[in-house]
Amino acid sequence: MMTEQKQLLSGFGPDTTAQEVLAGQDLSGKVAIVTGGHGGIGLETTRALVSAGATVIVGARDVNKAQEVLASLKNTEVIKLDLSNPASIDEFVAIFLRSNRALDILILNAGVSFPPTIKDARGFDTHFATNYLGHFQLTIGLWEALKRSGNARVVALSSVGHMTGPIDFDDLHFTKRSYDKAVSYGESKTALSLFAVELDKRGREHGVRAFAVHPGAILSGLTRHLSNEDLAAWGVIRHEDGTFTSSGGFKTAEQGAATSVWCAVSPMLYGKGGVYCEDGDIAEIVPSDSPMFRGVRSWAIDPASAERLWTISEELLNIPQGIIPR
Template sequence: MLNQKKLPQQAPIHSGYGPRTTAQEALGNQDLSGKIAIITGGYSGLGLETTRVLAEAGATVIVPARTREKAEAALKGLPNIELETLDLSDPRSIDAFVQRFIASRRPLHLLINAAGIMAVPLKHDARGFESHFATNHLGHFQLAAGLWPALKKANGARVISLSSRGHRMSDIDFADLHYHHRAYDKWAAYGQSKTANALFAVELDKRGTADNIRAFAVHPGTIVTDLARHLSDEELKAMGALDEQGQRRIMEYNNETKTIPEGAATIVWCATSEQLAGKGGVYCENVDIAEINPVNAPTPGVRPWAIDPQSAERLWALSEELTGTKF
C-alpha cells in the first residue's frame, strides 16, 4: 500500500490554469533565449505544438526524427530548429544521437520525451522487448542516461516524461513485461508503458535533485493526433472521435478532451513554469499537479502504482539491466 504521506508534493497547487489553457498561455511572456531543448516526437501533434511554442520564445529546439522528410515539412518556417536523426527503438541510433549532442559540449536545459506509440499489434524488437515498453520507456531511459552530463551542465534542467491517463489500464507486470507468456492486450501494453513513463519521472527526480535536475510526468489529455493511427474506425467511433462522415474530429469538450494547443499546455508548464521551482517527481494534468485517486475511482488523477517509489526504484534497476545503461 502506497503511503501518501511520503508524497506530499503529489497534490494540486491550484496553479490558476485549467483544461482550456493553451501552451502559449502556460508559457506566458517568458523569454527562453539561450535555452536548449530536445523534444522527441517534436514534429507531430503535441510535440510539434510544444516545439513551436518553445522555439518562438527563443529556445533552440533540437528535434530528432526517424523520417527526416516528414519532420522537415512539419517544421518548415519555425525559428531556432535543429533537425536530427533518431530511432528510439534502435539502441545504436540512440547512442549515435547522444554522442553527437555531447560532442557539441552544450548544456541541455529541457529534455521532453514526447514520442511514443499506442495500441499497436504485438511486436518484439531484436532484443525480445515488447514494442510499447521498448519505445515509450526504454528508448527514453537510454536517451536520458546518455544525455545526463549535458543535463547536469545546465544547472537547472527539467526532464518531461509524457505519460497518459492510460496508465490506469495497467501496472507494471514485472513477471512478464514483454508478453512472452501472457495473452497480449494492446491497451494493457500501452498502459504498462505509460505507468513506466510516470515511474521514470519519480526515480529520475530523486536521483537528479542533487544536480538540479527535476523531472515531471504529464498527462496531456485526450486529443486525436497521429498517435491514434493504429486504431480502427470502430474504435475511434466508440471514443466519439469520428464524425458522421467518418472523419477524425475533436471529441466533445470537457476537462479531458482537448485541442492540440490545450493538450500541449501541461507539457510547456512543466518544462518552464516557476510555479514548479523546487518541485519534481510528480504527475501533472490540466496544468496543475494531479491528485492521487484510488484504483477504481472514476475521477481523474494519478493511480498509486504510477508514483510508487519502490516500483520506481525496481523499474529503474531493471531498465539499467535491460539497456546495459548506467546513469
C-alpha cells in the same frame, strides 16, 4: 524532500494552451530537446518553446519530413532518432554531446500507440520498449548535458492510460499473459511516470528535476493504428479524409502541449519534481478503482516500484549501474 502529489491551484486548466502557460517568459539561451517535436502536441510544444526564445532540437525518425514541417520556425534543429533502435539513440546522443551544449529542457514526447507489431527485434513489448525504454536510454545518454545546465527539467509524457493497472514486473513483455493492447500501452505510461519519480530522486542534487505529464485526450496521429470500432467506443468517428468527429472531451494540440510546457518552464515548480501533472497543475491522487479519466493512481508514483523499474531497465539495456547514482 519529496514533492507532495497535491494540486498547487495554478490557475490553469484543461482549456489552457501552451502559449498561455508561457506568457511573459523569456527562454533565450535555453536549449531544449523534444522527441517527436514535429507532429501533434510535440509540434505545438516546439512552437511554444521557440516562440519564447529557446533553441529546440527535434528527434525524428523521418528527418526530411520533420525539416519540412519545421522550416518556418527559427532556432530549430532536427537529428534522426528512432526510439525503437538502441543504435539510433546512441547516435543521437553522440551528435548532441559533440556540440558541448548544456541541456536545459528534455521533453520525452514521442511514442507509439497500438502499433501493428507488438514485439520488437529483441522480443520486447513494443509499447514498453519504444515509449519507455528508448526514452530511458536517451536520458541516461544525455545525463552529463543535463547536469551541465545546473537547472534542467525532464518531462516524460505519461497518460491517464496508466489507470489500466500497475506494471507486471514478472511479465514485462507479455510472454506469459495474453496480449492486451490497452494494458500494454497503459504499463508503458505507468513506466514513464515511475521514471520521473526515480530520475527526480537521483537528479535533484545535480539540479535536474523530472515530471510526468498526462497531456489529455488528443485526436492525433497516435490514433492511426486504432480500428474504427476502437474509436467508436470513445465516441469518435474517423472519416475517409482522415478527419474526426467526436462527442467531446478532447483537447486541441495547443491545449495538449500546455502541461508539458508548464512542467518544463513554470516558476511555480522551482524546487519541485517527481510528480504527475495534468491540466497545468500537479494532479490529485485518486483511488485505484476510480473510473475517472483524471488523476493519478498510487502505483504510478510509488517510489519502491520506481527504483525497481530503474534497476530492471539498466539490466535490459545493459547499462552499467550508477551512471546516474542513487
